[in-house]
Amino acid sequence: MEVTFKDVSLSYDGSREILHHLNFTIPEGTLVSILGPSGCGKSTTLMMISGLLAPTSGKIFFGDKDVTKQDALARKVGMVFQNYALYPHLTVLENIMFPLKMAKVKKPERKKRALELAKLVHVEDQINKKPGALSGGQQQRVAIARALAKEPSLLLLDEPLSNLDARLRIEMREEIRRIQQETGVTTIFVTHDQDEALHISDHIMVLNNGDMQQFSSAETLYDNPSNLFVAKFIGEPVINTLEISDFQGELDQHVPADILKNAVSVGIRPEALQDHDSGSDTIATIETTVKEFEKYGREKNAQLDFHGKKLLTTEIENNLEKDQKLTLYLQKSGFYLFDQDGKRIFGGDQDAK
Amino acid sequence: MLNEKPTLKSTGKAFLYLLPMLLITVTFNIYPIIKSFMMSFYTKYDFFTDKVSKIGWDNFTYIFNDPDFHIAVKNTLIFVVGVVPLTVIISLVIALLLNRIKWLSGLFRTVYFLPFVTSTVAIAQVWHWIYNSDYGLLNYFLSLFGVNPISWLESPKYAMLSLIIMSIWKNLGFNIVLFLVGLNNINERYYQAAKIDGANSWHQFTNVTLPLLSPITFLVTINGVIGSFKAFDQIFALFNGNPGPSKSALTIVYYLYQKFYTEWKYGIAAASGVVLFFMILLVTVIQLSYSKKHVHY
Numbered sequence: 001m002e003v004t005f006k007d008v009s010l011s012y013d014g015s016r017e018i019l020h021h022l023n024f025t026i027p028e029g030t031l032v033s034i035l036g037p038s039g040c041g042k043s044t045t046l047m048m049i050s051g052l053l054a055p056t057s058g059k060i061f062f063g064d065k066d067v068t069k070q071d072a073l074a075r076k077v078g079m080v081f082q083n084y085a086l087y088p089h090l091t092v093l094e095n096i097m098f099p100l101k102m103a104k105v106k107k108p109e110r111k112k113r114a115l116e117l118a119k120l121v122h123v124e125d126q127i128n129k130k131p132g133a134l135s136g137g138q139q140q141r142v143a144i145a146r147a148l149a150k151e152p153s154l155l156l157l158d159e160p161l162s163n164l165d166a167r168l169r170i171e172m173r174e175e176i177r178r179i180q181q182e183t184g185v186t187t188i189f190v191t192h193d194q195d196e197a198l199h200i201s202d203h204i205m206v207l208n209n210g211d212m213q214q215f216s217s218a219e220t221l222y223d224n225p226s227n228l229f230v231a232k233f234i235g236e237p238v239i240n241t242l243e244i245s246d247f248q249g250e251l252d253q254h255v256p257a258d259i260l261k262n263a264v265s266v267g268i269r270p271e272a273l274q275d276h277d278s279g280s281d282t283i284a285t286i287e288t289t290v291k292e293f294e295k296y297g298r299e300k301n302a303q304l305d306f307h308g309k310k311l312l313t314t315e316i317e318n319n320l321e322k323d324q325k326l327t328l329y330l331q332k333s334g335f336y337l338f339d340q341d342g343k344r345i346f347g348g349d350q351d352a353k
Numbered sequence: 354m355l356n357e358k359p360t361l362k363s364t365g366k367a368f369l370y371l372l373p374m375l376l377i378t379v380t381f382n383i384y385p386i387i388k389s390f391m392m393s394f395y396t397k398y399d400f401f402t403d404k405v406s407k408i409g410w411d412n413f414t415y416i417f418n419d420p421d422f423h424i425a426v427k428n429t430l431i432f433v434v435g436v437v438p439l440t441v442i443i444s445l446v447i448a449l450l451l452n453r454i455k456w457l458s459g460l461f462r463t464v465y466f467l468p469f470v471t472s473t474v475a476i477a478q479v480w481h482w483i484y485n486s487d488y489g490l491l492n493y494f495l496s497l498f499g500v501n502p503i504s505w506l507e508s509p510k511y512a513m514l515s516l517i518i519m520s521i522w523k524n525l526g527f528n529i530v531l532f533l534v535g536l537n538n539i540n541e542r543y544y545q546a547a548k549i550d551g552a553n554s555w556h557q558f559t560n561v562t563l564p565l566l567s568p569i570t571f572l573v574t575i576n577g578v579i580g581s582f583k584a585f586d587q588i589f590a591l592f593n594g595n596p597g598p599s600k601s602a603l604t605i606v607y608y609l610y611q612k613f614y615t616e617w618k619y620g621i622a623a624a625s626g627v628v629l630f631f632m633i634l635l636v637t638v639i640q641l642s643y644s645k646k647h648v649h650y
Contacts, residue, residue: 052545072548085546089564089649098560102551150551 001062001153001186002028003049008058010044018044019210022058026203031180031187033197036207037233042190043082045207046156049188051075062154077154078147078185082162084139086131092142093118093127099150117145120179137168144179155180155187161196173200194234198222206230223333228342231267237301240273240311242266244337247286248307254283255337259346263337267347272334273304273313275326284330293320304328392623400619412624422625424600425608428513429629432584432604435517437577440524441570447525448532449562462533469526477590480519481506506592509601516602520587524580528573535569536562567648575640582633585610605629 003026011017019041026032034042047053048060051072059068067075078099086095096114105113118124121141123134131139140160147155157176161169177200180187191197197204198218206213206221206229213233214226225231231239244263251260277285288311292303302320304311313328320326336347357363368375392398397407416422451461468476483490484505492502505515539562547557563570585606588596596603596611605625613622 050549052548072545073551073553076551077549079546079549081542081546083542085540085542087543087546087561087564089567098547098552099550102556146550 002026003154003186003188004061006059006061008048008055008060010041010048010053010056014056017056017210019048019055022212024205024212024215026186026188028186029184030202031177031189031200033189033191033201033204034207035191035194035197035204035233036213038192040207041210042192042207043158046079046158046188046190049154050077050079050156076150076152077156078150078152079156080140080143080147080158080160082159084131084143084160086139086142086146088131091128091130092123092134095131095142096145096149099146103150114145114149117148118142120148120182121145121175136164137172140164140172141175144176148179148183148185153186155185157187157189159190159192161191161193169196176200194236198234206233208233224344225267225336226344228265228267228338228344231336231338231344235269237270237312237314240268240270242268242306242309242311246307246309250284250286255346259337262339262345264340265338265342267336267338268311268330269334270301270312270314272315272331273311273328274315274331275313275317275328277329278331281332282329283332283335286328286330288326288328290320290322290324290326293322295319302326389623389626392619393627395620395623398620400617412620413628415621416624416628421600421603422605422608425603425605425625426628426632428600428602429582429584429604429606429632431513432517432520433578433581435513436520436524436581437574439517440521440528440577441573443521444525444528444573445532445566445570448529448536451529452533452536462530465529466526468523469530473523473586474590476523477519477587480515480522481591481593484515507598509597509599512592512597512601516584516588516591516597519591520581520584523587524577528577531569531573532566535566539565564649567644568650571640571644571648575637578636578640579633582606582629582636605632 005022005024008019008022009017010019022045034045036042044053048055051067051070051074054071055068059066061067062075087098090098093111093114096117097110100110100113115124115127118127121144123138123141123145126134126138126142131142134142140163143160144155144157147157160176161172164172173196176187176189189197189201198221201218203215204218204221205215208229214221214230216224221230221234225234228241232241242265244260244266247266255263274282286306288304288306290302291305291310293316294301299314300316300319302313302316304313304326311328332347334347337345339345393412394408394410395405396409396411398405447465451458451465454461482488486492486502486504486507489505491505492500496502503511505511543561543565544557547561552560583606584604588602588604588607589610592598592602596607606629609622609625609629612618612625
């Protein structure tokens with residue numbers, strides 16, 4: 001189901017606003033991640049979609065239907081909580097059957113559906129155990145099965161992978177993707193881990209301090225960050241950020257003067273700093289000094305000094321010596337200028353020629 | 354060391370730590386239990402010289418044939434059945450309501466806890482007045498509904514009911530506090546999950562609150578059963594040192610007290626104590642086996 005927020009704001013105590021005027025539409029059948037640092041309001045947004053929290057102002061639509069006034073009971077979404085919240089006194093099968101029991105489905109039918117779901121999430125061999133006897137990954141899968149049991153038109157996941165170890169996390173996010181594609185349910189996935197979001201979602205919504213920063217595909221988010229926050233938040237290693245004043249004329253002949261006049265911050269992705277000229281993709285050349293050079297596995301990282309500022313690059317072909325002078329070729333893709341509000345005014349698609 | 358193997362020395366050391374408590378427990382609990390078991394078989398016994406001249410089953414034969422003891426057993430069972438379920442239900446309901454109160458919640462909790470910290474004798478005195486057939490508050494209240502005055506404490510028909518009402522009220526405070534602790538320990542997430550799963554308030558109560566509260570309910574029940582089986586002080590205080598009109602509130606412990614302190618039949622008193630012990634044991638074992646299935650820790 002399509003979810004639309006129209007000018008939704010929320011404050012818990014009436015004075016301090018947690019979320020400010022959110023406007024977005026989540027298309028039907030997609031997997032959307034809500035991504036942001038801790039405390040940015042992403043779980044709160046999810047709670048408002050579920051109906052556990054009511055917005056202070058604004059409207060929420062499921063499809064064409066205004067559900068703003070409906071509570072969680074009436075909205076009938078499926079939700080997986082961060083700590084799964086499986087009923088500890090019920091077995092795995094009973095947990096999965098619970099929403100069906102509440103929906104007054106007949107017992108044999110309930111059992112049949114629950115078993116199908118247990119199979120879907122691969123816990124069919126655990127159905128008689130209590131949640132306490134399961135591992136984190138199994139609990140999470142049971143929680144997903146429970147959320148899917150009543151065939152919701154919307155599946156909400158609140159940081160479902162944060163309690164799992166690294167390997168299981170990767171396995172489970174593939175699992176979530178698989179289940180989402182098999183069932184076709186519109187899925188909203190809250191996470192603070194960009195890796196998770198970038199890997200499984202069709203679209204990513206970046207939130208910060210209760211404001212939506214950008215809502216687009218993972219690729220667009222990386223290639224065309226709409227502002228400095230998104231540019232800094234997405235990408236590993238983190239984008240190099242400099243002041244425009246750190247440059248001494250290197251950009252003048254490549255960036256239009258009226259844009260350069262408004263630019264305050266400069267963002268350069270580590271892979272946009274190359275030690276070899278790529279011709280037309282090069283936007284500028286800069287002179288730097290090597291501070292540190294690390295090589296592990298297939299990765300080569302260099303810490304460079306540029307007019308007293310630190311730069312990091314991952315695109316080094318030759319081995320470097322400390323304190324060696326190095327000319328770097330700044331690539332077009334991965335070079336951005338931001339104005340004083342942090343808005344991107346140069347770089348990415350908008351300046352592609 | 355966490356993985357230390359038990360040795361003679363370490364065990365001895367552990368016993369040394371336990372010794373002070375052990376000493377008190379053995380002197381005041383273990384020894385009296387053993388002694389009263391033995392005493393129940395003393396048929397000819399001089400209490401002051403502690404000389405036993407004859408032992409046998411006579412004490413048990415006596416109490417099993419004593420109509421007073423039959424009354425005591427019957428009254429005790431009525432008391433337990435009358436007090437425990439109602440105490441559990443009422444204190445759970447009050448705890449649920451108190452849990453909803455945001456305003457002055459501390460004050461309300463204190464008010465409901467007061468009966469627990471007040472002495473039984475003082476409570477009984479107050480209730481004595483409430484139950485007064487001429488000037489009592491209860492009869493006045495009932496008269497508003499056109500009910501004729503009832504002699505609560507003087508009529509054998511009502512004496513047990515009066516006792517049960519007072520005992521329930523007295524038990525509430527502590528049980529409410531236990532239930533409140535239990536309610537606070539239930540993670541809010543379960544209610545949110547239940548709401549998402551389509552459970553309305555009643556289903557949330559039966560499917561989340563009740564099962565997750567079951568350890569506390571179990572504790573309260575066991576506690577109540579054992580406490581009610583041992584009812585004595587409230588009877589003594591409410592009926593001014595009598596087991597109620599025509600023994601209508603005579604319980605096993607009251608019977609024991611009478612045999613021991615007023616009739617000096619130590620063997621018989623001990624025998625009734627042993628019977629009570631096995632009754633409580635039986636009920637507790639039944640409760641424990643029930644709890645294996647229905648209590649979720």
